[in-house]
Amino acid sequence: MKILVVDDSLLDRKLLIRVLMKSGITQEILQAEDGEQAMGILANNYADICLILLDWQMPKVSGIELMAGIVKIPELSKIPIIMVTASGSDENKRAAHQVNPQLAGYMVKPYKPEELIAAVKPFLR
């Protein structure tokens, strides 16, 4: 199974992937730099994706917008999503949970690598 990382910042993606790999995660990691690109990847690979790590603030289609769509699509709604975002306010967390009551996690950047790993591990297949 694969992990989909959606973040517009190449460096943030790189950082996240390094943290994942350093912890020994062997899943293939797919990358998208905005929600629109993520949609293309999801449409074709959804059956292989076990987890989505999703940034909030992105050009074109933001993370929250993408998530709002994902939860409405039966094929995708079962894929766990962890938000990984710099927006750490309670209001935003509430909003994310409102959009996706099944939200698998909400990580605030900068995150501690061990916290990210702990959040991710239960969903790896």
Place this chain on the structure above:
Amino acid sequence: MPQENSKPLDLGKFKDLVRQESVKLNLRSFSAEGESAFTLALALSAAVKKVFYEKSGTTFSSEPKLEKKVITQFVHRMRVDAMEKFNAPTVFSVLEFAADEQGVEKKVYMVTLVVYLERKFLPEFLRLLQYPYIDSDDDTEVKDGCGTLVNIIAGQYKKEMANLGYKDLMMSPFESGINTAADGVGIPYGATEKFELSFEVEGAKSLVVEMMTLAVLPKGGPKERTAAKKILIIDDDPTSIVTIAPFLKSHGFEAIVAHDGKEGIARLKEKPDLIVLDLRMPNMDGYEFILAMKEIQGIRQIPIIILTAKAGLSDIVKVEGVREYMIKPFQPDALLKSIQRHI
């Protein structure tokens, strides 16, 4: 196990649905206090990047006062549209980019970052600045670059910072020598000649942070340094070759190409300084190539950068000679930087 039988989703319908749902979201109601600082920081980063992307000397000069003026204007204008994030990695990438783009002329270039912050957003801003990044050389997590910047602020606003809980950041780099600050911010290529940072409080409402970095490039500049270096690209994918080879040539490298491991072995005679190696290839694949190369007597250890479409190969870097691996598709700039690191 991947489910081979699952049909792709209708992308058009997917997009329509996301559009419909996003309208319902009323995103404005989600914006939080901290976001304002964040948005400004985004604008800042985008503004600085824009300056660098303007390659002409008219908008980018080594004259400090002019720089400050130009970038300040950008910040004002770009607040709304900015999408890039301001954090330590971004600052590093901006500085590196500046060095790459402008280095050939061996001038002194200046980066001026101007942040306007309301005081109440200061903690949030500091949090952003303390973004950790992982040093690609030894894989350790470091925070010093941003820490220095925080130190500088702390050094000037001791009382205010203490009230905000930053009690352990009382050192001013101005007391400990200016090179400390330059090292901390990670100016590329080890340039530490000059570094200045100043800021002021505008009235009671906003805090202005100006980071002025004089990125002095090493003698010779990147292009001269790399002019004679030979890169052997071993990849069976013609798309990779037609993309990478001209790109490297345009950056002053000599690119030689092989289409599989066997051909790669033959081309070792040309004594490449670095090898960019695909893993999956016909005849002799990347792994076999590395093994075969080791068998050849007299070939010195040539740094190898692995290109692969497959993630999760962190073990490959433990193989002798392999310095780094990049997952396709990758940014040409990232490959260039990687090459420059290991050559």
